[in-house]
Amino acid sequence: MHVPDGFLSAPASAATAAVAIAGVAIALRRSRDELDERTTPLAGLVATFIFATQMLNFPVAAGTSGHLLGGALAAVLVGPWTATLCITVVLLVQALILADGGLTALGTNITLMGIIGVWVGYAVFCAARRVLPARLSSIPVAAGIGAFVSVPAAAGMFALMYAAFGATSVPLATILTAMVGTHVLIGIGEAIITFLIVSSIVAVRADLVYGARTVRLAPASPSGSAIYSSAQTDRSTR
Amino acid sequence: MSTAPTTPRVSTRAVLLALLVLSLLLAGVVSFYASSQPDGLEKVATSIGFIDTATDSMAANSPLADYQLQGVDDDRLAGGAAGIIGSLVVLTLALGLFRMSGRRRGRAAAPSRTG
Numbered sequence: 313m314h315v316p317d318g319f320l321s322a323p324a325s326a327a328t329a330a331v332a333i334a335g336v337a338i339a340l341r342r343s344r345d346e347l348d349e350r351t352t353p354l355a356g357l358v359a360t361f362i363f364a365t366q367m368l369n370f371p372v373a374a375g376t377s378g379h380l381l382g383g384a385l386a387a388v389l390v391g392p393w394t395a396t397l398c399i400t401v402v403l404l405v406q407a408l409i410l411a412d413g414g415l416t417a418l419g420t421n422i423t424l425m426g427i428i429g430v431w432v433g434y435a436v437f438c439a440a441r442r443v444l445p446a447r448l449s450s451i452p453v454a455a456g457i458g459a460f461v462s463v464p465a466a467a468g469m470f471a472l473m474y475a476a477f478g479a480t481s482v483p484l485a486t487i488l489t490a491m492v493g494t495h496v497l498i499g500i501g502e503a504i505i506t507f508l509i510v511s512s513i514v515a516v517r518a519d520l521v522y523g524a525r526t527v528r529l530a531p532a533s534p535s536g537s538a539i540y541s542s543a544q545t546d547r548s549t550r
Numbered sequence: 551m552s553t554a555p556t557t558p559r560v561s562t563r564a565v566l567l568a569l570l571v572l573s574l575l576l577a578g579v580v581s582f583y584a585s586s587q588p589d590g591l592e593k594v595a596t597s598i599g600f601i602d603t604a605t606d607s608m609a610a611n612s613p614l615a616d617y618q619l620q621g622v623d624d625d626r627l628a629g630g631a632a633g634i635i636g637s638l639v640v641l642t643l644a645l646g647l648f649r650m651s652g653r654r655r656g657r658a659a660a661p662s663r664t665g
Contacts, residue, residue, distance in 0.1 A: 313591045318605035344651055350562050356645035357569040363640040364577035367617065367633055369585040376593040377585040394648070401644045407607065410636055411615035414607045467590065479603040487598060494590035516560040 313381065313467060313495070314406065315421055317414030324477030329419025332400075335427045339396040346391030346522060354520055355390045359398035361509075362386060363405065370501050378498030381425055381466065384433025384459035385506045388451070388523035389513065392434040399426035420473070424466045433462030437523060451514050451524045456507035460499040467495035570641070577633030581617070582626045 320328070347355060362382035369377035382402070386395030403421050406412040413421045437458030444450035471491040475484035510521065518524045588596065595601035613620045614632045622628040 313589065315591065316604035317607050318603045319595070319600065340651055343648070347648060347651075352648045353566055353645065354562075354569075355648045356641055357566050357573070359644035360637050360641040361569050361573045361576075364573035364581075364633065364637050367577055367581040367584060369587065369589060371585045371587060372590070375587055376590055377587040378590050379584075397647060398644060401640055401647065405636055405640050405643065408609055409612055409614050409639060410617055410632065411607050411609040411612055412617070414605075415609060417607075470591070474600075478600065480600040482598055482600065487594065490594040490598060491590070494594055498590050513565065517562065517565050520562065520565065 313421075313425065313463075313470065314403075314413030315417045315424070315470065317416045319414075319417065319479060320420060320473060321477045321479065322416070324473065325416045325420060327419075328423045328473070329416075332419040332422035332426070335396060336400050336422065339393040339400075342393035343391065343397055346394045351390055351520060351522070355394050355398060358386050358389050358395075359401050362398060363402045365505065366402065366406075372497040372501065373494070376494060376497075378463075378495070378501055380502055380505050381429050381459075381463055381498075383425060383429030383431075383466075384437060384455060384462045384502070385509060387430050387434035388437055388455040388458065388506070388510055389521055391522040392430055394522075395430045395434070396426045399430060420470075424470055428469045429462045429466040432465040433458040436461045441523070441526070446527055448514055448518050448524060448527050451518075451521065451527065452507045452511035455510040455523065456503040459506035460503035463499035463502050464492045464495040467491040467498075573637050573641075574634055577637045578630040581633045582629055 317325075343355075362380065362385065365380045365382065367379070369379045372378045383395060383399055386398045389395075390398065400422050403413060403418060403426065407415050407418045407421070435458075437454050440454035440457040441450060444454055468488060468491060471484070471488040474487055475482060478487075510523075514521055514524055518527070587593075592601060595604070609615065614635060617632045617636070618625070618628040619631040619635070620628075622631060
């Protein structure tokens, strides 16, 4: 969903750039609370993985493709503030080096994918996690649900931006239904990929997954299954 | 305090390596088979009619523009190389960023556990 230069008016691009700068500045500070020595390199790898996966467009409808956004995935794995930074690095490299997404539109793309996509995905993940049984197996499911919602949310935000500040005049209802409709389909792909990746990492190293830290592992039982033992116990390091 | 698990666990390094190898494979090889259909935003812009207002970014002359490494004739190689180079640039920048912001943290809150 990379917005090219020219879609939004110059003042709107400047405004989203300001939002992006503020968001990234706050994220730089807050991400330190999410990362420790083990998960710092993981954050780097998550950014790399999202970059690579964003190259893999998959068909969603006749003549239309989609690709992973990755905001919810990153938030569940390394925390939402760090996720904003991961997505920002990906978007920066894409815009500057691969000419994917406009340069004046970079602030717009960071706002849509790095902030809206990440935080809607994370908020829905948290809500789903609260509703689902407090087990490790719920984490990938909650992540998938968060991922599914995050994509049309970001798309909807773009539609609002375009209706207000777009280069051409389009009725809000028209662009909103078109963007959300298409991106609900893409959200399905996002949900599947997110579920699979989170599932794999939770299966081998749930302790590395930021979103799984509310589920504590008991010492391995004879059957080898993880047992929910306590909730929300604070540890000063992760 | 959690006790050490009795089952052998996968090392952090193994997880990181797996993510790296997977990323490079996806960017370097699988990307060739990705759909070339316009993405959702482009499709909407085309059907509503504002796609033509898009202007080329200033980076359009980059040697890796549009995910093709300039100077390489074979499409598959050009695309794969661009994917791998892009991935490694992201990896370097991201690791640098997170390491730097981690270092600015003050005294350690608690002794870190061995990973």
